Amino acid sequence: MNMPSLPHPMPPPKKKSRVMILATGGTIAGTAPANHPNGYVPGKLPMDAMINAIPGIHDLTDIQWRQVAGIGSQDMTFSLMAHLANQIGALFESDTADGVVVPHGTDTVEETAYFLNLVVKSSKPVVLTGAMRPFFTLSSDGPRNLFSAVAVAADAKAVDRGVLVVMNDQIHGARSVQKCHTLDVAAFTSRTCGLMGAICGDCLAGNAIRYFRRPFRKHTHQSEFSVSPDLLFPRVDILYACADMPGDLIDGAVERGARGIVIAGVGNGNMNDHTIRRAAAAVQKGVAVVRSSHVGAGCVLRNVEIDDDAMGFVVANDLPPSKARILLMLALMKNHRPDQIQALFDTY
Ligand code: GLU
Numbered sequence: 001m002n003m004p005s006l007p008h009p010m011p012p013p014k015k016k017s018r019v020m021i022l023a024t025g026g027t028i029a030g031t032a033p034a035n036h037p038n039g040y041v042p043g044k045l046p047m048d049a050m051i052n053a054i055p056g057i058h059d060l061t062d063i064q065w066r067q068v069a070g071i072g073s074q075d076m077t078f079s080l081m082a083h084l085a086n087q088i089g090a091l092f093e094s095d096t097a098d099g100v101v102v103p104h105g106t107d108t109v110e111e112t113a114y115f116l117n118l119v120v121k122s123s124k125p126v127v128l129t130g131a132m133r134p135f136f137t138l139s140s141d142g143p144r145n146l147f148s149a150v151a152v153a154a155d156a157k158a159v160d161r162g163v164l165v166v167m168n169d170q171i172h173g174a175r176s177v178q179k180c181h182t183l184d185v186a187a188f189t190s191r192t193c194g195l196m197g198a199i200c201g202d203c204l205a206g207n208a209i210r211y212f213r214r215p216f217r218k219h220t221h222q223s224e225f226s227v228s229p230d231l232l233f234p235r236v237d238i239l240y241a242c243a244d245m246p247g248d249l250i251d252g253a254v255e256r257g258a259r260g261i262v263i264a265g266v267g268n269g270n271m272n273d274h275t276i277r278r279a280a281a282a283v284q285k286g287v288a289v290v291r292s293s294h295v296g297a298g299c300v301l302r303n304v305e306i307d308d309d310a311m312g313f314v315v316a317n318d319l320p321p322s323k324a325r326i327l328l329m330l331a332l333m334k335n336h337r338p339d340q341i342q343a344l345f346d347t348y
Contacts (some may be wrong), residue, residue, distance in 0.1 A: 014279045017154040021065035022087060023047045024080075024106030024112075026073055028142040029281035030134035035096045040134045042072035042105055050135055054143045056204055061154035064097075073105025073112070073130075080331070081115045082227040092122040099125040099153030103146060106187060108128040109165060110177045114323045117163040117174035118225045118330060118348060125158035126220075128165045128174075132185045141168060141185045151203035157211055161196055162219035171197035173215055175348075178296065178320060184203055191297040192318045217348050225330045235331045236260035239275075239292060247274030250282050260288040260328040264321035269293045269300035276306060283312035288332060288341055292316035292324040302342075 023029065025043020029050065032040040032048040047065040051057060068087065069080060084102065091097040113128045120126055129149035131142035152158050163174035167188045167226055176193035190196070237253040239245075241263055253261050261282060262329035263271050269291030271279070279289045291313055293300050300315045302308045308315060316324035324345075331344045 016062050017098040017156075018062045018064070018096070019060075019099045019101055019150050019153045020091050021047060021051075021063065021101045021103065021150070022068045022084060023065060023103045024069045024073070024084070024105070025071040025078075026103060026109075026130045027134055028103050028105075028129070028146065029070065029129035030131075031136070032134070036133040040137075040279065043070035044318070045135055047103075050142070050146060053135070054147050057150060058149050059204055060147070060151050061099075063150060069244060071105070074106040076105070076108045076112060078115070078233050079229055081112050082119075082231060083229045084112070085116055085119045085227055086229055088116065088120050088126055089122065092120075092124050097124075099127065099155075099158070101146070101149045101153045102126070103149075104128050104130050106132060106167070106179060106321075110174070110179060110188075111322050111326060113163050113165050113174035115175060115326050117219045118223050118327065119227045120220050121223075121226065122287040122337045123160040123221050125153045125159070126163045127153040127157065128163065129167060132183065132187050144169075148203060151199070152197075154208055155209050157209065160214070160221075161211070166199070169199040171199070171209075171211070175215065175217060175219070175319070175323070180296065183231045192299070209329075218348075222312055223348065224334070227330075231333075233329045234259040236262060236263050236325045236328050236332070238262045238325055240264045240321075241266050241271040241275065243272075245272050245275050247272070247278040250275060250278035254282050254285060254287055258287060259332055260290065260315070260325075262290045262292050262321050262324045262328060265291050265300065267293065267295065268298075268304055269315060270305060277312065279313065280311040283338065286336065288314060288328060288336070288338065290314045290316050290324050290328050290341070290345070292319060292321040292323060296320070314342045315340050317345055319345070 029045040129176040133140040135142040176190040181187040
């Protein structure tokens, strides 16, 4: 007997998105072995133990995971960041994942996030997360942060917002996020540019992930930078300015082979007169000098107290020293003239 056709056929079921977790370690995977003398060892818990302990996470999306490293992020290297970038690129190119989550130590998560933001060639979501308290300790922020990061990576509205960092129900842009507390679970801020978004309530109930803005600068698929794991990055040193800074720190960096120097300046990227003179001499030798600030918020402006045009200095705008170092390393692989490097700092 022929079945009558339905007047309003049901649409095909919506394809579930696929999220790949590329674990690198950090406090989120921290554990305290018996008789361990210190608080805990970062990066030791396997991903499956963590995933299995988070109720409802499989209802968010299809999840797979790989262990890329098991380190505290103080040991992160540019070669490992480049390896991560290449793995993420391969996952997206082969259409194996719709989003990627990278659990990471919180100490340098903002650096890896910004690096990936400059070199991953895709608009698909890449979300870094971590925790301030080890996963299986009282009131750990780890389970919720991992759950929220997977929810954001699976969210179509996260596409084309650059690399993101999800911590403590907040969604930060890779360029703006900064660690601002050594212990608090509210350890991250996007003080100068504002949050990219926030998790408001239960991700499984829908409409919980809210976005407030898009990136202000070029990122990911719009970026001209790319890397391979065997790439040799030029040496860039950061020098911390303070009262009575010895100017010969600049000479020491140049003698040790630095091709770029970032000044973690006082105030508006400032440094004392000896240091300015040594830095201008370094520029004459072909070393790039970028003025950033260790204040933690706000922009460094050109030609205010320092004549950047005359000295050949570059300003980092609102990039903190560690991110200015990453951009300068990538920039030096393309350009050397201060005006060309300044143009890259004004674009990324
Ligand atoms: N230093 C460790 C790391 O960055 C612990 C900090 C953390 O993950 O919160 O991996």
